[in-house]
Amino acid sequence: MTDRVPVLKIGEILLVSIQIDLEDEMVLDLQEDLSQKIVSAGAKGVVIDISALEIVDSFVGRMLATIASISRMLGAETVVVGMRPAVAMTLVELGLSLQGVRTALNLERGLKLLRRLSTAHSARP
Amino acid sequence: MAPEENTQLLIETLTSHREEFLAQWGAIVGEALQGRLSVAEMRRELGELYEAILQAIAAGGLDADGEAYGETRSLLIELSRNRARQGFTPTETATSVFALKAVLEPALTGEEHGTRTYLQFAKLLDGLALLTTEAYVRTREEIIASQAEQLLELSTPVVQLWKGVVGVPLVGTLDSARTQVVMEKLLQTLVDTDSTHAIIDITGVPTVDTQVAQHLLKTVVAARMMGAQCTISGIRPQIAQTIVALGIQFGDIQTNASLADALRQAVREVAKDAEDDVRGLL
Amino acid sequence: MKDYLTGNATVESVPVASSKDVVQARQVVRNLAQRGGLSLVHQTKLVTAASELARNMVVYGGGGVVRAAEVNGPQGVGVFVEFRDDGPGIRDVEQALTDGWSSGRGMGLGLSGAQRLVNEFDIQTGPDGTTVTIVKWNR
Incomplete structure (x- = not known):
């Protein structure tokens, strides 16, 4: 059995911190686990911390975009936080712009962004 | 006269007049130094070079690109690199090699068949001087590249x-x-x-x-x-x-x-x- | 592309058959890049390209062998990586090198993206297999 990336629940937010070099199966498992947990926990936001990731290739990039789309469909906003400069420059060169994925510099800013989004959401008539 | 005899004449001349030639060579090169290099340092360099050339002629004749000149070439490259850093022009560096020609000219041209030997020796020194110019250019390019790198760091303050x-x-x-x-x-x-x-x-x-x-x-x-x-x-x-x-x-x-x-x-x-x-x- | 592997003492070889091996291949390439003194951005670009190409081998080529080595060129040090599989080959290389074209999972950026991330890129393909070779120079 392969390892799974833990999904932590804090209030209405799910926190995923990727700490190891991911195998493709783990990436697919994470996508599955998160979709399940957004529904079961009634989450309003997802934060994915990739500050420990030394590379993000097109497979992981696609996973991030897919998770953002799935979670939006399930009523939760996803924020990807902590992307390293070298990773961002590589993704640009690779041709991946992570359209539709919200990003923040670090975990703290990611949480603030989610809070701001939910305030804006609840303020709507 | 066979080439070996030319070489023999050259070796004999270089060996018997060693001290005299080195003093003359040092004097010519010394004039151009203008205090950028100590006389003792310069004499040591020329002495090493002289020995290396002498040994190379004895071992492998007069082809500057030959295997026998490996030691001579590396000495010259080193010398040229140092001169480049000390701010000498490539002409000055090459001239200090050419100067040996002037030193040997009177001694050789006086001998029978000496002129031919002198010309061959001159050709050898031409090749060696060319090498110093090449090394000089390469060193300058390295300096320029490293300065460009420094400039890169300097010119982008975030x-x-x-x-x-x-x-x-x-x-x-x-x-x-x-x-x-x-x-x-x-x-x-x-x-x-x-x-x-x-x-x-x-x-x-x-x-x-x-x-x-x-x-x-x-x-x-x-x-x-x-x-x-x-x-x-x-x-x-x-x-x-x-x-x-x-x-x-x-x-x-x-x-x-x-x-x-x-x-x-x-x-x-x-x-x-x-x-x-x-x-x-x- | 020039033969960088013959007589090179730094050659490392990794058999790649599953996605677990892709992780291994990435690490081998990263270690070489670090030892060669490649800058962080160059390292990241090279390892990302290696990841794309190693995954391609598993998905389309049925697995193969990754060989990597430190190399020296006129512009300094670099890292060479070869990806060799015995798969069915790529029918239309031109098309496979086009952005957005994908025959499997991924975003269709595998080959074309990897090509953009490195300095030298070569692909030889036929019914007996595919060999992709890349070099990333530290400049």
Whole structure:
């Protein structure tokens, strides 16, 4: 059995911190686990911390975009936080712009962004 | 007369007049030093070179590219490198090799068949002097490359303009190597200072071509992927015209005519975010 | 592309059959890049390209072998990586090198993206297999 990336629940937010070099199966498992947990926990936001990731290739990039789309469909906003400069420059060169994925510099800013989004959401008539 | 006899004559002459020749050679070269190199140092260099040439002639004849001249060549390259760093011109360096010709001329041309021997020796020294010029050029190129690298570091100061806002004023011509360094430094500063806004000011950039525009666009997209906003300011009228004429799409990238405008806008956005955060807590 | 592997003392070889091996291949390439003194951005670009190409081998080529080595060129040090599989080959290389074209999972950026991330890129393909070779120079 392969390892799974833990999904932590804090209030209405799910926190995923990727700490190891991911195998493709783990990436697919994470996508599955998160979709399940957004529904079961009634989450309003997802934060994915990739500050420990030394590379993000097109497979992981696609996973991030897919998770953002799935979670939006399930009523939760996803924020990807902590992307390293070298990773961002590589993704640009690779041709991946992570359209539709919200990003923040670090975990703290990611949480603030989610809070701001939910305030804006609840303020709507 | 066979070439071996020429070589033999040369070796005999060089060996028997060693002290005399070295003194003369040193005197000629010494005149040109002008205090940039100590006389003792110079005499040591010439002495080593003299021995190496003598041994090489004995071992392998008069072909400067031959195997026997390995030691001589490395000595010369070393000498030339040092001279380049000390600020000698390539002519001065080559002349110090040519000077040995003048030293040997009277001794050799006096002998029977000496002129022919002298010409062959002169040809050998020509080859060796050429080598010093080559090494000189290579050394200068290394110096230039390392200076260009230093300049790269110097010319791209990324500064924090406000809490949450960093800026980089670009001055001079942008090439891909330089843009790479700027990009890297700017993005790293965003992380280090926890800044959400970046301003790239191109007031000091004389021209923007397709490639430079591409690099700027990539920087903006990379910053966005990290969760920061990046504005390009200081777009002068001519540059705006060029960008449009080239058909470069700046898309939804924020641009400003002046750094002041860009900064004002960034500060306003930072303040608004902070306000929203407070409201979110209530 | 020039033969960088013959007589090179730094050659490392990794058999790649599953996605677990892709992780291994990435690490081998990263270690070489670090030892060669490649800058962080160059390292990241090279390892990302290696990841794309190693995954391609597993998905389309049925697995293969990754060989990597430190190399020296006129512009300094670099890292060479070869990806060799015995798969069915790529029918239309031109098309496979086009952005957005994908015959499997991924975003269709595998080959074309990897090509953009390195300095030298070569692909030889036929019914007996595919060999992709790349070099990333530290400049």
